[in-house]
Amino acid sequence: MSTLRKHNLLSILIFAVAALVSPSEGAPSSKTACAALTKPTIPGASVLSIQSQHLPNATVLASPPLLNSNFTGLDLCSVDLVISHHGVNDRVKIKVWLPSTGWNRRFVGTGGSGYAAGFFEYSLAPVVALGYAAASTDAGLSGDPYSPALWALHPNGTVDEDLLLNFASRSVHDMAVAGKAVAAQYYGKKPAHSYWNGCSTGGRQGLVAAQRYPKDFDGIVAGAPAIDWTRYVVAEQWPQVVMREEGTYISQCVLKSFTDASIAACDSLDGVADGVITDLQLCKFDPLSLVGTSAQCDGGRENITAEMASVVAKILAGPKGPAIAHPYALNPGAALDSLANTTIANGTRVGLPFFVNDAWIKYFVKKDPDFDTGSIGYSAFEAIFNQSQREFGPVMGSYQPDLSAFRSAGGKAIVWHGLADQLIFPRDTVAYHQKVVQTLGRNASAVAEFYRTFLAPGVDHCGAGPTPGAVPADPLSAVVAWVEEQKAPNVLEARRVEADGTVITRNLCPFPSTSRYRGAGDKSLASSYTCA
Numbered sequence: 001m002s003t004l005r006k007h008n009l010l011s012i013l014i015f016a017v018a019a020l021v022s023p024s025e026g027a028p029s030s031k032t033a034c035a036a037l038t039k040p041t042i043p044g045a046s047v048l049s050i051q052s053q054h055l056p057n058a059t060v061l062a063s064p065p066l067l068n069s070n071f072t073g074l075d076l077c078s079v080d081l082v083i084s085h086h087g088v089n090d091r092v093k094i095k096v097w098l099p100s101t102g103w104n105r106r107f108v109g110t111g112g113s114g115y116a117a118g119f120f121e122y123s124l125a126p127v128v129a130l131g132y133a134a135a136s137t138d139a140g141l142s143g144d145p146y147s148p149a150l151w152a153l154h155p156n157g158t159v160d161e162d163l164l165l166n167f168a169s170r171s172v173h174d175m176a177v178a179g180k181a182v183a184a185q186y187y188g189k190k191p192a193h194s195y196w197n198g199c200s201t202g203g204r205q206g207l208v209a210a211q212r213y214p215k216d217f218d219g220i221v222a223g224a225p226a227i228d229w230t231r232y233v234v235a236e237q238w239p240q241v242v243m244r245e246e247g248t249y250i251s252q253c254v255l256k257s258f259t260d261a262s263i264a265a266c267d268s269l270d271g272v273a274d275g276v277i278t279d280l281q282l283c284k285f286d287p288l289s290l291v292g293t294s295a296q297c298d299g300g301r302e303n304i305t306a307e308m309a310s311v312v313a314k315i316l317a318g319p320k321g322p323a324i325a326h327p328y329a330l331n332p333g334a335a336l337d338s339l340a341n342t343t344i345a346n347g348t349r350v351g352l353p354f355f356v357n358d359a360w361i362k363y364f365v366k367k368d369p370d371f372d373t374g375s376i377g378y379s380a381f382e383a384i385f386n387q388s389q390r391e392f393g394p395v396m397g398s399y400q401p402d403l404s405a406f407r408s409a410g411g412k413a414i415v416w417h418g419l420a421d422q423l424i425f426p427r428d429t430v431a432y433h434q435k436v437v438q439t440l441g442r443n444a445s446a447v448a449e450f451y452r453t454f455l456a457p458g459v460d461h462c463g464a465g466p467t468p469g470a471v472p473a474d475p476l477s478a479v480v481a482w483v484e485e486q487k488a489p490n491v492l493e494a495r496r497v498e499a500d501g502t503v504i505t506r507n508l509c510p511f512p513s514t515s516r517y518r519g520a521g522d523k524s525l526a527s528s529y530t531c532a
């Protein structure tokens with residue numbers, strides 16, 4: 001047994017004994033006024049400051065896409081902490097919001113997107129309005145979701161490993177520790193249950209907690225999780241690599257023709273023509289079928305050539321190579337113009353790499369802000385794919401499939417992913433689910449007792465756009481019911497409001513089942529479908 005293991009066992013024993021002799025330890029019983037809250041203890045970090053203030057009538061105005069509606073009349077205790085990790089020159093902000101009245105005895109950690117770990121009041125307002133105590137953190141980063149330029153590299157050009165660790169995992173735990181402790185002080189009792197709710201980077205943070213801090217959250221909602229970051233993000237560059245190597249950059253308009261044609265080819269396979277591909281296994285879409293047709297574009301009709309079709313086929317196939325275990329590729333039905341975006345520069349169509357992969361390759365893999373990702377061809381691609389995983393996989397991959405500690409702690413996770421996600425590959429989420437099953441004894445029903453994946457047909461990244469598919473309506477309540485009432489989600493309720501106000505409902509099916517029309521009944525209602 002290693003010294004480390006021994007040490008861990010020893011501290012577990014000491015904890016167990018301490019719990020026996022002092023059962024009330026850590027269970028405060030008197031409330032503290034908001035302004036009088038004191039610094040919590042955060043292992044591995046110093047709390048540099050705490051500022052707390054009662055906000056009796058707080059407003060958070062909508063700020064799409066971060067927050068789509070206004071929140072007014074919030075009565076809460078707002079707590080701002082600044083912490084710094086021992087031996088690290090970082091400044092991590094954590095904001096905790098505690099409802100003054102109507103606390104539901106729950107704590108929820110909220111996540112970020114892109115290169116931001118969280119968005120403070122924009123993440124907090126929707127859950128605090130529901131009675132949750134909640135926290136958000138910037139992980140000590142710039143807060144800019146679009147770029148890590150201000151934090152990725154030290155002045156000497158090496159990667160700031162400490163801040164990368166904050167972004168990858170550490171800040172999720174700090175926030176959970178801080179948020180729960182501050183809530184316990186304020187209310188005089190600990191939260192009865194703790195949850196995570198996030199999408200994209202927020203989904204990755206939730207699964208990182210299940211992997212590395214399995215006792216932090218009783219229930220986790222992880223939407224479109226950016227797990228396997230070190231591989232999938234490099235693979236997001238693939239469409240640009242193909243267009244460059246094949247010398248064929250395709251207009252957004254023509255890309256849309258391919259997406260539309262793939263939907264037309266596969267929409268009805270589930271028995272319903274609703275503009276949504278439900279069954280991807282049966283979907284056989286051949287881009288070459290569009291050769292000789294044309295697309296109506298702004299500047300007139302554009303002919304679709306064999307070269308364009310071949311490029312789209314290569315994009316949909318994804319990169320292949322000895323180190324590439326499964327397809328890192330968009331599904332038919334997903335918009336191609338995010339990852340394969342192009343623009344006209346000086347009269348010529350050129351590639352426009354997506355910012356997440358562009359920045360990851362520049363700042364982290366190449367450590368060169370001036371590196372031109374548009375120059376990457378097939379062979380350089382594979383080397384970058386390998387290097388990204390080799391150098392950063394252990395810290396940033398977030399793809400550990402052993403969730404046994406989370407299961408033992410009683411944790412429940414609802415993972416969901418839009419099948420028409422245009423940025424993060426749903427196949428990675430499915431592959432992770434399969435790895436979890438494989439790792440935990442190859443028993444899918446045993447895994448379903450604590451971990452379920454729901455795929456949302458026709459839904460784009462985090463359901464943010466006007467997608468034709470129904471988006472999970474309230475996954476947080478679903479995981480709360482699973483944790484607190486042992487009501488496992490046999491389906492995940494989803495809805496979509498049409499332009500004319502019609503509400504479409506669907507029940508998302510737990511992977512590997514998929515939704516099938518019963519053959520009769522209103523096609524806009526969930527009750528007309530079954531999971532098969």
Ligand SMILES: *[C@@H]1O[C@H](CO)[C@@H](O)[C@H](O)[C@H]1NC(C)=O
Nearest residue numbers: 056057058059060072073074
């Ligand atoms: C709360 O703030 C809103 C504006 O944000 C204001 O209209 C309202 O009068 C305030 N309510 C109280 C009780 O102060």
Ligand SMILES: *[C@@H]1O[C@H](CO)[C@@H](O)[C@H](O)[C@H]1NC(C)=O
Nearest residue numbers: 060061062063068069070071
């Ligand atoms: C939010 O409130 C602002 C100002 O009070 C208003 O202009 C805006 O339309 C509101 N937005 C939404 C989404 O309700």
Ligand SMILES: *[C@@H]1O[C@H](CO)[C@@H](O)[C@H](O)[C@H]1NC(C)=O
Nearest residue numbers: 153154155156157158159160
């Ligand atoms: C670069 O700078 C960082 C931060 O000051 C330091 O920790 C690291 O050792 C330096 N690396 C090299 C190769 O100089």
Ligand SMILES: *[C@@H]1O[C@H](CO)[C@@H](O)[C@H](O)[C@H]1NC(C)=O
Nearest residue numbers: 292293294300301302303304
């Ligand atoms: C597109 O194809 C049509 C029919 O084959 C042809 O007449 C036309 O010249 C082509 N347009 C362009 C811009 O190549």
Ligand SMILES: *[C@@H]1O[C@H](CO)[C@@H](O)[C@H](O)[C@H]1NC(C)=O
Nearest residue numbers: 252337338339341342343352
């Ligand atoms: C593609 O690039 C154009 C030009 O920069 C931009 O306006 C557009 O938003 C991009 N499209 C997507 C889907 O990101």
Ligand SMILES: *[C@@H]1O[C@H](CO)[C@@H](O)[C@H](O)[C@H]1NC(C)=O
Nearest residue numbers: 343344345346347348349350
């Ligand atoms: C367009 O051409 C000009 C002059 O050659 C050059 O300075 C500029 O960078 C070019 N723009 C792009 C987007 O390539």
Ligand SMILES: *[C@@H]1O[C@H](CO)[C@@H](O)[C@H](O)[C@H]1NC(C)=O
Nearest residue numbers: 321322323379382383384386
């Ligand atoms: C990438 O890694 C795989 C597996 O280790 C190896 O077979 C392959 O040659 C590597 N490719 C490059 C370009 O380094």
Ligand SMILES: *[C@@H]1O[C@H](CO)[C@@H](O)[C@H](O)[C@H]1NC(C)=O
Nearest residue numbers: 441442443444445446447449
């Ligand atoms: C798989 O797990 C289920 C649920 O825990 C259990 O009932 C069943 O016996 C297990 N099957 C096998 C083959 O171990």
